[in-house]
Amino acid sequence: MHPLAAQIDLVIVTPNHGLGLWMLGAFVLTFLGTRLVTRLIRSGRGPFRDVEVGGTHLHHQVYGILGMLVAGAVEFAYRPGSPGVQLLAVLFGFGAALTLDEFALWLHLEDVYWAQEGRKSVDAVFLAVGVGLLLVAGFNPFAGSGSTGADHAAFAVVLLVNLLLAVGTILKGKTALGVIGLLVPLVALVGVLRLAKPSSPWARWRYRPDSRKAERARQRYPADRRTRMDAFKDLIGGTPGR
Known part of the structure; x- marks a missing residue:
């Protein structure tokens, strides 16, 4: 070499x-x-x-x-x-x-x-x-990718699938899970399978406004929804103004 x-x-x-x-x-x-x-x-x-x-x-x-x-x-x-x-x-x-x-x-x-x-x-x-x-x-993620042509091809396929899963998760409004999924294989699969947030590009493209999925998304992620993570963000970054 x-x-x-x-x-x-x-x-x-x-x-x-x-x-x-x-x-x-x-x-x-x-x-x-x-x-x-x-x-x-x-x-x-x-x-x-x-x-x-x-x-x-x-x-x-x-x-x-x-x-x-x-x-x-x-x-x-x-x-x-x-x-x-x-x-x-x-x-x-x-x-x-x-x-x-x-x-x-x-x-x-x-x-x-x-x-x-x-x-x-x-x-x-x-x-x-x-x-x-x-x-x-x-x-x-690049360690142990192999040295033969077949190993490289298989590794490229795995990376491509993982990238598609991560992009799908981000499009569903789950940015954090999507970015982590770029580095940890198959983590983004969880985000892809779950319901998209109503304000996400995926919901705008795939959920008709009067569809059952759109209604479920609005109920699951209401506009005034507050989580412990939101409270932690307020503690670190300050409370947003109205």
């Missing part, structure tokens, strides 16, 4: 979990700190205020995007050793947290940070943390 190919296989099978831990730690701490600061600004307490440049509100995702760009560019251009690579992992985690904390603003192209639509930002952060924990724990 060519030495370069051997090195590539090594990177795929044994990722650097230590750097992942640095990145995940920076991500979590930055997100918690950001939510604390934004909640203080919202309540008018503390020394923090919104930043404006020329009368334009500067969202913190701008700093996050710049942080990720710098971390990526320096890593690709210079490939620093320790401790530089750990600092870049921290910078990337910092930038990713600031950026995902305003994920809802990407989708709606308006400031919905404290609106109900802004809860998508908290969902995105929770999903990122979940994926990060799986990666830091050493989960690797």
Whole structure:
């Protein structure tokens, strides 16, 4: 085997979990700190205020995007050793947290940070943390994929089926389960088999408004439905405004 190919296989099978831990730690701490600061600004307490440049509100995702760009560019251009690579992992985690904390603003192209639509930002952060924990724990869907043509073909089929299940779960409005299903085989099958949320693309496409499934979906997921997870999100991210 060519030495370069051997090195590539090594990177795929044994990722650097230590750097992942640095990145995940920076991500979590930055997100918690950001939510604390934004909640203080919202309540008018503390020394923090919104930043404006020329009368334009500067969202913190701008700093996050710049942080990720710098971390990526320096890593690709210079490939620093320790401790530089750990600092870049921290910078990337910092930038990713600031950026995902305003994920809802990407989708709606308006400031919905404290609106109900802004809860998508908290969902995105929770999903990122979940994926990060799986990666830091050493989960690797590419390990043991085999070396023969038949093994690769079978592995490709399994990945394709798992991807379709994950996409179907996300289309049914179960984003968290779908993203986890991308990494853990067959987990998304649970979401595919269950009833879709009434506001999901699947329900709009597949459930007629007067059908039995549409009525069951509305009863199962009413607009004012509150779960323990919703209360936990309020605790971490703040209660959305009406």
